[in-house]
Amino acid sequence: MFRHLLIIGFMLAITPLAMAKDKPVLTIYSYSSFQSKWGAGDEIKQGFEEQCDCTVKIVGVGDAVTILNRLRLEGSNTKADIILGLDTNLISAAKKARLVQPHQLTKPADLAVNWWDDDFIPYDYGYFAFIYNQNNITNPPTSLDDLIHNQHNWKIVYQDPRTSSPGLGFLLWMNKVYGAKIDQAWQDLAKNTLTVTKGWSEAYGLFLKGEADFVLSYSTSPTVHIINDNDYQYKAAIFQDGHYQQIEVAAMTRYTKQQALAQQFLAFLLTPNVQHQFVEKNYMYPSIKIDLPKAYSEIDSVTHSLSFTADEVEKYQKSWITQWQNSVSQ
């Protein structure tokens, strides 16, 4: 048995991997949902192949953190030319591990998001928000404090900042709003918390099942229900004191051998057709000014944006997580 396995393994290992390559290949690492059936990957790949005379190869690996870790594990052996899917909270880690290089593109005039970086291109953005069912909640909260200190015994579900990006976003949001008073805020929130889940899917599932009154998601989540099911009952609670912003970014890897092509692709990300793909399939806002689908005008939009710089996130993230752990475990 073992011998056979060894032989098979050996034979597989010496199989030459040489394939006929007439066109250059641009390899993109992204999260798995980018290249899935409902992701924006396919259309973007086709669109770029039409104009680059190259082959685009998308490798979908888990989530944003997995992309970063795969790149760290591969080091200089990586085949990736582009990484697409980190958010602004992971940028510092990527820069620190020296995984990316400057894209040398100039900031477009029609940029809709107030963020520009030498290494990373912002390709879409959104705001974290709590979603509720307007059939059950008639007087939604108008600030984060309203939600946390509500008198209605509303049950809240959010994601674990240690295991999920929205969870981390919420941790930052809370720290932005409460600053030095964060300990008390976490403890008060704990009283109204139904549970804290590993990822977004579990939390949103609990909410749809009617177990929770509010779920941490994105302010654009209601558009998905409108577009998919023509369902208008779900709404995002818009807070006067603002919502934490998440910007999704792409960059050229440090070890790419296709610099010109990679640069061309990054510029391509900021063209209207591609931006439409992100709006329709990532359910996020475009990073340049384009016309949005009708559903986007039917939802309440965020009026005030909150964020930390990438360096602040890198510096405080760990201690804030410990603080959260200790406060909510009491």
Place this chain on the structure above:
Amino acid sequence: MAKFRQSVTDYLPGTLAVLFVAVVVVSALMTLWLFAYEQGEEGMYFDSYLQHVVTFTLFQAVISTLISLIFAMFVAKALDIVNFRCKSFLLSFFSVTFALPSLVVVTGLLSVYGSQGMVAQLCRYWGMNYSFSIFGLNGILLAHVFFNFPFATKVYYQALQLIPNEQKKLAQQLGFNAWQSFKYLELPIIAKQLLPIGGLIFMYCFSSFATVLTLSGSPKYTTIEVAIYQAIRDFELSQAVVLSLIQLLFCIGFMIILRLFIPRHTPQLTFNYAVYRPQATILTKSLASLVIVVSGLFIISPLFAIVIDTIQYFAMSFVTPTLIRSLITSLSVAFCSALLAMIFAVSILWTHSRLRLMGKVIVSDYLMFLGSLILAIPNMVLSVGFFLLFFNLVEMHGFIFLLVVLSNAMLALPFILRHLATPLSDLTKRYHWLALSLNISGIRYLYLIEYKALKRLFAYSFAFACVMSMGDFGIIALFGSQDFMTLPYYLFELVSHYRYQEASLSALILLMISYLLINLFESTHHD
């Protein structure tokens, strides 16, 4: 010389299979650790929170295991007492819970026990106040018992069937009361079969993660696996290795403690050609029936909820080519993994039984433990280890498939080892010398003695391994998976695109396939 050759054929298969598993596990851990070392990582930490987490992990695992085992004892006994028409129908549900992703099980449990669930609605209908909350320690225990107790029940029930009819008849002639027949007939079986199962359940609950986090209600109740996951995500690989070793130590420790309770000499189990059921009083029978109804409801109602959820929203548009393709992939993975797991299991048990026959009980126990080693290693750690070992092969066609088949086979292995270990070693005790004198050995022995006697158990183990291997895909998160989509993976993709109703169809298909597989293989040989 003949003796030497004999011992080689006795010991080689098991040793090779166990070595293979151990090498895979150890090399994955070592690579990870070496990589961390080369990166010049900073030191490890173990703060009060981690201490608390380890304590809680241990606590919930022990409690979950105990509850599962005790329930299993009662239900299996009840099933043994009463015979009814739909028994095999009911029993086939007892094996499907393992196949479902935790996301689905949690949804099913919520449909029953949640604040909008069936129980709550019934209570409201009868004007009662429903205040049970599934979130917290009780939710964790509920889910763990739901996962594990049916498996334990099934194994124990099968073992009860293997008590020699002569013993049962003798007990009845001697007028044993319930306690006496428990003490003399069943307790030895419990020690022999159920305690080792307890080891598996403990490892399963100790390393449980997504379920625990979702149902815990607060990060206060979490397992060490979440800390490992966090360490991997933060790229603190040496921290992850150290935490994995802690987890491993606890599992080994628990195994050692369990061993203390297993008596050295246990009665032989045999394959009975006819079922003999001692007569029972009306009271015992009605009690047993009650136990069966309650446990049946406990297991079937969440599964039933999954069916209802799907039928309610079903649309033909849910049946997509991707769904069909992922179903086919899942089935091929399941069959290949189950086959591989069976080959591993039979090889290990071949050696295991012969070692026991020679009186080398400790060595044989270690063999079994090494075969089950993989359960104690966190998925994420294995995933990163495998990635570091094999990332040159990622682009090769079919590699991902091989990797998933291998890791699923190794994950199913401990469970089918436990299923088959006792019956096979008892069989060896009975027939080994006879077979030697008749010059029946090797494959012929396997076929004539082992397969013929335990055909049904083999078939069931195969089906069980299939069911277990339909599920997991976590191991390949790092590898990327362009063409490789299993059914649970598809389900996950649907959910992450807000398509919960469509996802429930995949859950239902998983459930149905598991059920059909178990039924198909179980009914091949009926009493």
